[in-house]
Amino acid sequence: MPSSPKRARRANLVIGAVLVGLLLLIAVVNLVYTPYGPLDVNIHARYAPPSLHHWFGTDEFGRDILSRIMSGAGVSTTVSVCSVLFALLAGTSIGAVCGYAGGWFDRLAAMLIDALMAFPGLLLALGIMTVVGPSKWGVVIALGLAYTPSVSRIARGAALSLRQRDYVVASQTMGNSGAWTLLRHVLPHCVAPLLVFSTSLFGSALLAESALSFLGLGVPAPEPTWGGMLADGRTAIDQAIWVVLFPGAAISLALFGINLFGDGVRDLLDPRMKGGM
Amino acid sequence: MLSYIIKRISMAVPTVFIVTLLVFGMIRAIPGDPASLMLGDLNDPALLQQMRHSFGLDQSIPAQFVIWVSHLLSGDFGMSIVRHQPVLELIRETFPVTAEIVLAATFLACLIAIPAGLFAAWMQNRRGDLAVVMGSIMLVSIPSFWAGILLIWLFGVKLHLLPTFGYQPFSQAGWGSFKYLVLPVIAVALGEIAVVTRMMRASSIEVLRLEYIAHARAKGLSERRVLLRHTLPNAFGPTLTVIGLVLGHLLAGGAVIETVFTLPGMGRLLVESIYSRDYPVVQGCLLVIALLYVLTNLVVDLLYPIFDPRLKL
Numbered sequence: 113m114p115s116s117p118k119r120a121r122r123a124n125l126v127i128g129a130v131l132v133g134l135l136l137l138i139a140v141v142n143l144v145y146t147p148y149g150p151l152d153v154n155i156h157a158r159y160a161p162p163s164l165h166h167w168f169g170t171d172e173f174g175r176d177i178l179s180r181i182m183s184g185a186g187v188s189t190t191v192s193v194c195s196v197l198f199a200l201l202a203g204t205s206i207g208a209v210c211g212y213a214g215g216w217f218d219r220l221a222a223m224l225i226d227a228l229m230a231f232p233g234l235l236l237a238l239g240i241m242t243v244v245g246p247s248k249w250g251v252v253i254a255l256g257l258a259y260t261p262s263v264s265r266i267a268r269g270a271a272l273s274l275r276q277r278d279y280v281v282a283s284q285t286m287g288n289s290g291a292w293t294l295l296r297h298v299l300p301h302c303v304a305p306l307l308v309f310s311t312s313l314f315g316s317a318l319l320a321e322s323a324l325s326f327l328g329l330g331v332p333a334p335e336p337t338w339g340g341m342l343a344d345g346r347t348a349i350d351q352a353i354w355v356v357l358f359p360g361a362a363i364s365l366a367l368f369g370i371n372l373f374g375d376g377v378r379d380l381l382d383p384r385m386k387g388g389m
Numbered sequence: 390m391l392s393y394i395i396k397r398i399s400m401a402v403p404t405v406f407i408v409t410l411l412v413f414g415m416i417r418a419i420p421g422d423p424a425s426l427m428l429g430d431l432n433d434p435a436l437l438q439q440m441r442h443s444f445g446l447d448q449s450i451p452a453q454f455v456i457w458v459s460h461l462l463s464g465d466f467g468m469s470i471v472r473h474q475p476v477l478e479l480i481r482e483t484f485p486v487t488a489e490i491v492l493a494a495t496f497l498a499c500l501i502a503i504p505a506g507l508f509a510a511w512m513q514n515r516r517g518d519l520a521v522v523m524g525s526i527m528l529v530s531i532p533s534f535w536a537g538i539l540l541i542w543l544f545g546v547k548l549h550l551l552p553t554f555g556y557q558p559f560s561q562a563g564w565g566s567f568k569y570l571v572l573p574v575i576a577v578a579l580g581e582i583a584v585v586t587r588m589m590r591a592s593s594i595e596v597l598r599l600e601y602i603a604h605a606r607a608k609g610l611s612e613r614r615v616l617l618r619h620t621l622p623n624a625f626g627p628t629l630t631v632i633g634l635v636l637g638h639l640l641a642g643g644a645v646i647e648t649v650f651t652l653p654g655m656g657r658l659l660v661e662s663i664y665s666r667d668y669p670v671v672q673g674c675l676l677v678i679a680l681l682y683v684l685t686n687l688v689v690d691l692l693y694p695i696f697d698p699r700l701k702l
Contacts, residue, residue, distance in 0.1 A: 227407030360535030
């Protein structure tokens with residue numbers, strides 16, 4: 113029954129796209145509307161359970177959890193998108209130039225990229241956060257730098273495989289500059305693998321941002337973050353499980369959407385992976 | 390085989406050098422003079438000068454690097470500013486906790502993921518496969534720290550079955566020490582099950598497409614034998630690489646789960662040292678975790694030819 117898995121994969125892509133779309137929509141909507149101010153304290157409504165007034169309940173300061181989750185979606189999405197863009201821009205430039213240039217410069221860069229990849233992403237981000245200190249843009253820099261080596265490796269591989277192609281050699285023979293050939297004939301062919309990779313990177317960045325905020329090393333309070341909400345709420349789970357239930361569910365749902373969407377995009381853009389996962 | 394081992398080990402040498410250089414560079418990149426940072430509010434120029442000299446901070450950056458590496462090689466990772474203990478001693482105290490969790494979680498993940506991946510590949514594009522695929526996407530979407538908090542709530546707060554925080558070493562509590570590790574191990578393993586399952590499924594699908602599998606089936610071998618004797622060993626090679634990567638990531642990600650369960654592991658030591666600006670400890674932890682990651686990948690690469698004899702270079 114070949115059509116059934118195909119249908120299932122298409123359904124996964126649609127569900128993923130809807131969830132990612134919802135995440136982006138909330139990230140935008142929270143700029144103009146949240147049911148309550150995400151920082152509004154109401155000491156009379158501390159740990160109020162979910163109700164019609166507060167759909168997801170309130171936290172230890174009586175702040176509305178739904179409003180804070182909506183605001184956190186904005187922070188998480190901004191940080192994740194910006195760090196992925198940072199990594200794409202830096203990684204593609206480094207990788208494509210190295211792969212295209214070749215020679216000792218490429219070999220040195222490859223060695224450096226391999227060494228940087230010897231750092232697990234979160235560890236590298238933790239190290240960089242030690243240097244730049246906890247802040248929203250600090251997280252963007254830390255995650256962006258942490259993911260740059262893996263993007264460079266993909267861009268380098270793609271550029272390396274293309275540099276001997278006839279149309280690239282023809283462009284060089286016609287007297288076009290190296291920069292023009294790279295931009296016009298090499299980079300466009302790196303887009304598909306990088307697009308596939310960037311969706312999975314988006315999920316990794318969102319998870320890493322939440323983890324850093326959970327550890328208190330990410331976006332600092334009082335700005336609401338999903339990870340920060342989990343860290344604040346975990347000491348009160350015996351009396352108010354909703355303070356951790358909903359922020360955690362938000363992270364999981366966002367990651368679930370991104371993962372489904374990423375798998376679907378890979379199936380679409382990389383036919384070799386069809387039938388894989 | 391020997392040339393492959395020598396080649397692979399020699400490839401790791403520049404990586405180790407660059408990793409060491411990066412860790413050194415990261416800490417040196419922190420704004421301010423390390424000696425002043427260590428002294429804090431203590432305004433004593435003579436002491437500052439003495440500290441700068443003892444750390445080699447009055448010398449050039451390359452000279453400082455050489456001094457630091459020579460100290461490392463003699464087992465001197467420096468002293469903790471906050472805990473007033475040698476960094477290596479702190480790492481030695483906390484590492485076993487992290488190692489126990491990481492190894493137990495990886496073992497548990499493999500125990501579930503390898504059969505699950507093999508089964509999914511065998512059932513490719515049928516209901517069983519789709520269920521495993523969907524299940525692994527769901528599992529990989531659950532952050533370990535959220536899973537940990539929910540497990541604490543369920544098994545600790547509601548059911549009172551297991552301790553919710555703390556740790557007792559095996560030497561003190563015997564088998565009782567394992568009850569402190571059950572929840573952290575499950576929380577960590579959930580995501581890893583998904584990663585290993587995906588890889589095992591993908592590599593098994595590749596193997597099941599090969600001609601010798603069709604030949605084995607044509608010979609009339611049972612499906613069980615085809616899967617266990619002919620598919621599993623050949624599909625395990627690529628999965629082993631992923632297991633190596635997972636192990637390394639768990640070492641780094643240990644900080645999160647150790648914070649959730651207040652376990653005295655190396656990850657928590659790293660995070661607490663970042664909070665308290667205890668830079669010698671941060672430097673030591675970063676270096677040890679990164680080097681362990683390199684070592685794990687090296688060991689995995691050296692084991693690889695056992696599972697894939699084609700790689701005998």
